[in-house]
Amino acid sequence: MAGSLPLDGSNADYEAIPDPMAPLLDNYLLTPYTLRSIEVHGATQTRRGLLDHVLNPIIEESAKGPTTLGELRARLTQASNKLSRFDIFQPDRILVSVVDQGQPGPQSAIPELDVSISVWEQSRLLLRGGTDFGNAEGSAYTRAIFRNIFGGAETLAIDASAGTRTRSAYNATFSTPLNGNPDVRLAVDALRSSTRKPWASHEEHLTGGNFRLGWQTKAGDDHSLAYSGVWRQLTNLAAGASPAVRDDAGDSLKSSVTHTFIRDRRDRSGPLRQSGYILRTESELAGWGPLKGDVSFLKSELHLNGATPLTLPGVSVGGGFRVGILYPLGFGFSLPGRGIRPSRINDRFLLGGPTDVRGFQIGGLGPRDGQDAVGGDVFAAGGVNMLLPVPRTGPSSPFRIQVFANGGRLVAFKNKGKAKEEGVSSTLDSRTVLDGMKSAVGELVSGLPSLSAGVGLVYAHHIARFELNFSLPLVARSGEEVRKGLQVGVGINFL
Missing domain, CATH: 3.10.20.310 (membrane protein fhac)
Structure with missing residues (x-):
């Protein structure tokens, strides 16, 4: 035939x-x-x-x-x-x-x-400009993408942006597939940025780069292994900056290896992704590599979010859970002996805000020094929500009414003060670090977490998710900054 x-x-x-x-x-x-x-x-x-x-x-x-x-x-x-x-x-x-x-x-x-x-080849040069949204931040950006530079699917992307928190950011990324496989790519990044951090009375300037190998498994899971070296400047302190912020001000060099894993099993048929789950883990080992740097720690996070539809059209129940730990290490990663420095404010976790624990200010949970949120070394947070169709819009509309409850706890390593008491070196031994981390984890799991509940309106756009919520804090610890009433959240990843 x-x-x-x-x-x-x-x-x-x-x-x-x-x-x-x-x-x-x-x-x-x-x-x-x-x-x-x-x-x-x-x-x-x-x-x-x-x-x-x-x-x-x-x-x-x-x-x-x-x-x-x-x-x-x-x-x-x-x-x-x-x-x-x-x-x-x-x-x-x-x-x-x-x-x-x-x-x-x-x-x-x-x-x-x-x-x-x-086949029809795409244009080798693409220019874009517009607005972008990340968690708790909006920005304007320009982007130039050069495709297929040498005929082997190589890409060079150059970005420049300025936003509500990031004063300026410049990034250039060159990536190429390995062995003709589009699911395995090697990338080289160079970056420079300046970011306002008003919740801790300073700005942070970053200059550095990284090498990154990314691959996707046959099951559809994404992996990324990266080595980065970043020069960090904690500067432009506010007049009322706390002693904790002033102690960490100045220059710092971080050299680290990071592995990221993402398993995304969410339904992509609708804008709100009301079924399935996404699992993300990130592990960072700092103080390793040719640059070594002046910080050394193991930092690990796990994020899990999922949702399931109910019998009624457009109605779903979802939940999220996040946990993380930052464990200080000795330089050279030798466990016995001394030489372990407490974590810096640049590396600690923050918790609270319209995209994670609603009903609290950004960085509103956890340790504070005066007016400044100084972050913590161990955290856990979780939340549940129900999405309901807005009357007269139908289940296919990107608008939903949201009813939610969320909470969390952020705790600092407990023996930081001993480093200052024992001399100029400001270092600790491994036993002191272990005892301090045990105390922090014990405090994390004891007592009620900080809690809030509320109701709001959700709009799912293809570039970001928008929320207008009325939040009511239910449990808050002394010094934590709550946000009772209306709170606007714009971001990609929500608790």
């Missing part, structure tokens, strides 16, 4: 064929063929070596013996999906066709197939 059979790499689907044709279709897909050639059209700016990494496995499998059209279809679908993930071709315009020559090859009684793949 001569002719062509079009295959769409992302939408190949034969289920639309009427049932009476199913036996004929099955017979057609099971017919043996040999693959004679694969041609790629439209990849004028892409190196052949990159295409060979994607297409050679198809040729090698076909060289082992005759194949069926069904097997070839599956391999071509996988190849076209891989081509789209390079982000250098227009994903909806990768067209694959298979042509049956209608006659057997010279060495076999099995007919031959020719494969033609047509």
Whole structure:
């Protein structure tokens, strides 16, 4: 049978064929063929070596013996999906066709197939500008993206932004796939930023860079392993800055290795993602690497959020949980002996604000020195919420009414004062650190956490989630800064 059979790499689907044709279709897909050639059209700016990494496995499998059209279809679908993930071709315009020559090859009684793949390359230069939203911050940005620089799906992205908290930020990232695999990328970053931190009476300036290897598993989980070196300046102190902030003011160099894991199993069919879960972990080992730096610690966090729909349309129940610990280490990571410094304000956790524990100010939970939130070394936070459709909008609307309750606890390492009492070196021994961390964890799990509850309106936009909540603090410790009444939250990740 001569002719062509079009295959769409992302939408190949034969289920639309009427049932009476199913036996004929099955017979057609099971017919043996040999693959004679694969041609790629439209990849004028892409190196052949990159295409060979994607297409050679198809040729090698076909060289082992005759194949069926069904097997070839599956391999071509996988190849076209891989081509789209390079982000250098227009994903909806990768067209694959298979042509049956209608006659057997010279060495076999099995007919031959020719494969033609047509791609449309995206523009090599993309300029963007606009507004962006992160947790508790909005910014204006410009971005320039250079695609397929050397023909191997390399990308250079240059960003500049200024926002409500970040006075200025400049970032350049060069990334390239490894071994022609779009799911494994090596990236090099350079950054410089200046950020206001009014809750702790200072600004932080960062200058540095990192090397990052990212990969995605067959199950769809994302991993990232990075080495970074950052020069940090804690400066522009407010007139009323506390002694704790002043002690950490000045320059600091951090050299660290970080691993990040993300498993996202949320339903992407709607803007609010009202079913499924996302798990994220991040572990950082500081004081390691050629730069070493002047801080040394192990810092680990776990974030888990999930939701499930109820019987009524548009109604769902969700919850979130976060926990983290920062454990000071001795330089060289030798446990016995002395030389362990307490954590700095640059590295500690903050808790409280409209995107995590609502009903409290940003950094409103946990240790304080005067008016300043100085952060903690151990924290846990959790929350539950119910989303309900806004009357007369329907379950498909991005608007929801929210009823929530959340709480958390942020605790500092308990023996920091001993470092100052024991001399200028301001260091501790491993036993003192261990006892201090045990005391902090014990305080974390004893007694009620700081709690709040409330009701609000949620709008899920494709760039961020917007919340207008009325919050009522229920439990707060002495010195913690609550926020009773209306609170606006804009961000991507909420508790």
